[in-house]
Amino acid sequence: MPVVLIRTLPHDSYLHRRNPTVKFGVVFAISATLLAVFDPWTPALLYCLALGGVRIAGRIPWRSLIVAHVPFLLFGSSLFMVNAIARRGQVVWSWGPLDATGEGITVGASLALRTMVIGVAAIGFVLTTDGTRLMTSLHQHLRVSPRFTYAVLAGYRLLEQLPEEWQTIRMAQAVREERHRPGSLPRSPRALARAAFGLLVTALRRGERMAVALETRGLGSGARTIYRPVPLDRGDWLFASTVLAGFAMVLVTAWLFGWLRGPSALGVF
Amino acid sequence: MRSDAPPKADLDGVIVDDLTVRFPRAGRDALSGIDLHLPPGERVLLLGPSGSGKSTLLRVLAGVVPHSIHASVTGRVIVAGRHAASTPVPELSDRVATMTQSPADQLCLPAVLDELAFPLENRRVPPEKIGPRIVKTLRAVGAGHLIRRRTAELSGGEGQKVALAAALSPDPQVVLLDEPTAHLDSRGVTQVGNAIAADGRSRRTMVLVEHRLDELPWLPERVLILDAGGSVAVEGITAEVLHSHGPALASDGVWLPYETELELATGLTEPADQAEALSRTVGRRPPSTPGEVIRRAETATVFRDGAATVTGVDLELRRGQVTAIIGPNGSGKTTLLLGLAGLLPATGVTGGTVGMVFQNPEHQFLTRSARDEIRYGHASFPAVDEALARFDLDGLGDADPFRLSGGQQRRLSLAVMALQDRDVLLADEPTFGQDRNTTQAVASALTEIAGTGRAVAVATHDLRLVARIADRVVVLDRGQVRLNGDTERILRSSDLLDAVGLSLPPLLRWLLRSAPEVQLRDLVTGLDEMVCPSC
Numbered sequence: 001m002p003v004v005l006i007r008t009l010p011h012d013s014y015l016h017r018r019n020p021t022v023k024f025g026v027v028f029a030i031s032a033t034l035l036a037v038f039d040p041w042t043p044a045l046l047y048c049l050a051l052g053g054v055r056i057a058g059r060i061p062w063r064s065l066i067v068a069h070v071p072f073l074l075f076g077s078s079l080f081m082v083n084a085i086a087r088r089g090q091v092v093w094s095w096g097p098l099d100a101t102g103e104g105i106t107v108g109a110s111l112a113l114r115t116m117v118i119g120v121a122a123i124g125f126v127l128t129t130d131g132t133r134l135m136t137s138l139h140q141h142l143r144v145s146p147r148f149t150y151a152v153l154a155g156y157r158l159l160e161q162l163p164e165e166w167q168t169i170r171m172a173q174a175v176r177e178e179r180h181r182p183g184s185l186p187r188s189p190r191a192l193a194r195a196a197f198g199l200l201v202t203a204l205r206r207g208e209r210m211a212v213a214l215e216t217r218g219l220g221s222g223a224r225t226i227y228r229p230v231p232l233d234r235g236d237w238l239f240a241s242t243v244l245a246g247f248a249m250v251l252v253t254a255w256l257f258g259w260l261r262g263p264s265a266l267g268v269f
Numbered sequence: 270m271r272s273d274a275p276p277k278a279d280l281d282g283v284i285v286d287d288l289t290v291r292f293p294r295a296g297r298d299a300l301s302g303i304d305l306h307l308p309p310g311e312r313v314l315l316l317g318p319s320g321s322g323k324s325t326l327l328r329v330l331a332g333v334v335p336h337s338i339h340a341s342v343t344g345r346v347i348v349a350g351r352h353a354a355s356t357p358v359p360e361l362s363d364r365v366a367t368m369t370q371s372p373a374d375q376l377c378l379p380a381v382l383d384e385l386a387f388p389l390e391n392r393r394v395p396p397e398k399i400g401p402r403i404v405k406t407l408r409a410v411g412a413g414h415l416i417r418r419r420t421a422e423l424s425g426g427e428g429q430k431v432a433l434a435a436a437l438s439p440d441p442q443v444v445l446l447d448e449p450t451a452h453l454d455s456r457g458v459t460q461v462g463n464a465i466a467a468d469g470r471s472r473r474t475m476v477l478v479e480h481r482l483d484e485l486p487w488l489p490e491r492v493l494i495l496d497a498g499g500s501v502a503v504e505g506i507t508a509e510v511l512h513s514h515g516p517a518l519a520s521d522g523v524w525l526p527y528e529t530e531l532e533l534a535t536g537l538t539e540p541a542d543q544a545e546a547l548s549r550t551v552g553r554r555p556p557s558t559p560g561e562v563i564r565r566a567e568t569a570t571v572f573r574d575g576a577a578t579v580t581g582v583d584l585e586l587r588r589g590q591v592t593a594i595i596g597p598n599g600s601g602k603t604t605l606l607l608g609l610a611g612l613l614p615a616t617g618v619t620g621g622t623v624g625m626v627f628q629n630p631e632h633q634f635l636t637r638s639a640r641d642e643i644r645y646g647h648a649s650f651p652a653v654d655e656a657l658a659r660f661d662l663d664g665l666g667d668a669d670p671f672r673l674s675g676g677q678q679r680r681l682s683l684a685v686m687a688l689q690d691r692d693v694l695l696a697d698e699p700t701f702g703q704d705r706n707t708t709q710a711v712a713s714a715l716t717e718i719a720g721t722g723r724a725v726a727v728a729t730h731d732l733r734l735v736a737r738i739a740d741r742v743v744v745l746d747r748g749q750v751r752l753n754g755d756t757e758r759i760l761r762s763s764d765l766l767d768a769v770g771l772s773l774p775p776l777l778r779w780l781l782r783s784a785p786e787v788q789l790r791d792l793v794t795g796l797d798e799m800v801c802p803s804c
Contacts, residue, residue: 015685046716067315128571150377150387150737157376173633175612175627176633182611182612183612201671206374213374213377216358216366216367217388218359218388219391221359224392225390225395225396
C-alpha cells in the first residue's frame with residue numbers, strides 16, 4: 001500500500017502567505033485554550049468557523065480537506081464512544097450490556113469536537129506551510145538554533161525514504177523463507193521485528209552520514225545569512241489578532257448564552 | 270599539540286606528516302605513517318584495496334575524524350592553512366568541500382535551491398549574492414535545469430551533480446571526492462565525470478577516491494596508493510605508477526584503466542599487438558546447450574503500488590543459463606526481478622522455485638552471525654565452514670553480518686542464496702560498488718550456480734560483467750522489453766543500445782574493434798584471468 005505523507009499544497013493563498021511562526025503560534029494558542037473547554041457547543045461553533053476560514057483563506061480544495069479529516073474523525077469518534085459508555089451518570093440509551101449516559105455523551109461530544117477544531121486548524125497549517133519556510137522562520141523569528149531546524153529538515157528527508165525502504169527490506173527477507181507465498185509478505189511479529197531491525201540499522205547509518213554531510217557544508221560555524229528570509233509584517237499581526245479576537249468572541253458569546261463549561265463538567269473537581 | 274603556523278605558500282594545499290589513525294576497539298591502525306604533500310592546485314588520485322583507509326584519509330582531511338567520528342589521531346595534518354585536528358569541522362569547511370557516494374546520504378533538504386543555498390548561508394555570503402552564485406555553479410556542472418526541482422525527484426546522476434555543485438559553490442580551496450560515481454549507471458558516470466572534469470580547470474587542490482577509472486573522462490596527474498595495512502605503498506605520476514605497480518594492484522583487488530590491464534595481460538604496449546596476443550591466447554568456450562525452461566514470463570505484467578510498471582514481458586529462464594537484464598536507470602529492472610521472484614504482484618509468470626539476492630546485502634540479513642545466516646532454514650546444514658571458505662569468508666562464522674565489510678556482506682548474501690536449493694536465482698546489481706576481487710568472485714559464483722543446472726538472472730549496469738557471464742540479454746526501457754537475444758548479438762548492436770541510452774564501457778568497445786572475430790565472453794574471461802591469475 002502506498003504511504004502518502006501530507007504535503008504542502010503548491011498553490012498560493014492568504015494563509016500560504018502568512019508567516020509560519022505566527023500561524024503556528026495561533027494554532028497553538030487556540031489548541032491550548034480549548035483544553036479547558038468541556039461543553040460541546042463552543043467547539044461545535046468554533047469548528048464551523050474554522051472550517052469555513054481554512055477553506056476560504058487557504059483555498060484548500062474540499063477533497064484535500066476531507067482526506068486530511070479522516071484520522072481526526074476516527075480519533076474523535078472513538079473518544080465520543082468511549083466517553084459515552086464509560087462515564088457514570090443517568091442512562092439515556094442502552095444496547096445489550098452497554099449503557100450510554102447523558103453526562104458521557106456531553107463530555108464525549110465536547111472532546112470529539114475539540115479534536116475536530118484542533119484537527120482543522122492543524123490541517124490548515126500543514127497544507128499551507130512549507131517545511132523549509134517554517135524552519136527558516138523559527139530560526140529567524142524565534143531564534144531556534146539552525147542545528148535543530150536543519151536536523152528536522154534532514155530527518156524529514158530520511159522519513160520520506162523510509163516507506164520504500166521498509167517495503168524493500170520486507171521483500172528481501174521474505175525471499176529467504178523456504179516457503180514464501182508469491183504476492184504476500186510475512187506478517188508474523190517475528191518477521192516484522194526482523195524487518196524493523198534492518199530498517200533501524202540502515203536508517204541509523206544514513207542519519208549519521210547526513211549529519212556529517214550537514215557539518216562538512218558548514219552547519220554550526222556560527223552566525224549565518226539567510227538567502228530567502230521569511231517576511232514578518234503587519235499583515236501577519238493583523239491575521240493573528242483577527243483570528244484570536246474572533247476566537248475570544250466565540251468564547252464570550254458561549255459564556256453569555258450559558259453554554260461554556262470548564263473542567264468542572266467532568267464532575268471530578 | 271603543535272601550534273606552528275604552516276608555511277604561507279601552502280595555504281591552499283594539503284600537508285600530511287606521519288599521520289596515524291586508530292579507531293576505538295580496532296585491532297590495528299586504520300592509517301599508519303601517512304605522508305602527503307599537495308601544493309595548491311595539485312590533484313591526486315587515491316587508490317587501494319577495500320579497507321585500506323582511503324575514506325578514512327578523506328575524513329581526516331575534512332576533520333570529520335576525529336571531531337565527529339571518534340579516533341585517536343597522531344601526526345600533523347594541515348588543510349588549506351588550518352590544522353585539521355584542532356579546527357572544528359564546520360570551520361574547516363570554509364575552505365574544504367566534501368562529496369560522497371550517494372545522493373541519499375548528502376542531499377538533506379527538500380529542494381535543490383535550499384540544498385545549494387545552505388553552504389553559502391553557513392559561510393555568511395550576503396543573501397543578494399547567493400542567487401547568482403547558485404545559478405553559476407549549477408551551470409558549471411551542467412545542472413542548470415535542475416534549479417527548481419525537489420531533491421527527492423532527482424535521479425542518481427542528477428543528485429550527484431547537485432551534490433557536486435553544493436560542494437563547489439562556496440569556491441573551496443580543497444575538494445575531497447569519495448567515490449562520487451559509485452552508485453551511478455554509465456550515463457550518470459559520464460555526467461558526473463564531465464562535471465568534475467569541467468571543474469578540473471580551476472586551481473583547486475583535489476583528492477579523489479574512485480575506482481571506475483575507465484569511465485572518467487580524465488584522471489588526476491598524481492596517484493597515492495595505500496596498502497592493505499593503511500600505509501603508503503607508492504606515490505607518483507599516475508600513468509607511471511599504474512604501469513609499474515599494476516600486477517600488485519590487480520591482485521589487491523584494485524580496478525585499473527583498461528589500457529593498463531591490456532598491457533599487464535599481454536606484456537605488450539602496442540594496441541595491435543595486444544589484440545593479436547589476446548585473441549591468440551584466450552580459451553574458446555563452446556556455446557552452451559540451453560536446458561529446459563524452468564521459469565517463464567508470458568506477456569507478463571508486474572504491478573507496483575497498484576500500477577502496471579513493467580508490461581508485456583516475454584522471457585524464458587532456462588536451466589544452466591545466465592540471463593542479464595539491462596537498461597537505463599528507472600527502466601524497471603528491479604521491478605521485473607521482483608515480479609519474477611513472486612515478491613510483487615504479477616500476471617503471466619509461472620514455474621520453479623525462486624531465490625533472490627538484493628542490491629543491499631544488509632536488507633537481507635536475518636540473524637546476528639554469518640554461521641546462522643548460512644544455517645537459516647537449514648538447521649542441519651552440514652558444512653558451514655567449508656561453505657564460508659568457498660566464498661572467501663573463512664574464520665568469519667561468528668562475525669555479525671551487519672559489521673562485515675561491504676565486499677564480505679556481498680559474498681555472504683550470495684553464499685546464503687547459492688546454498689539454498691532453488692531452481693532459479695535472481696540477483697539485483699550484485700557488483701554495485703564492489704572492488705575487483707569481489708566482482709570476480711560474484712562473476713564466478715553466478716557462473717558456477719548456472720553450471721549446477723539452475724537458471725540465473727542478473728539485473729545490472731555492469732556490461733563488462735554481462736559480457737563475461739551472460740548467455741542471453743534482455744534490454745528494458747520504460748517498463749518494456751526492447752531487445753531480447755543472444756549476448757554477443759546484443760552487445761554488438763551498439764546503435765540499438767544507443768537508442769535506449771546504454772553505451773558499452775571503453776574496454777568492450779576496444780575489444781569489439783580490435784578482436785571482432787573472438788567472442789566477447791572469451792576475451793573478457795581471458796583478460797580477467799591473465800591480469801590476475803590468482804584471483
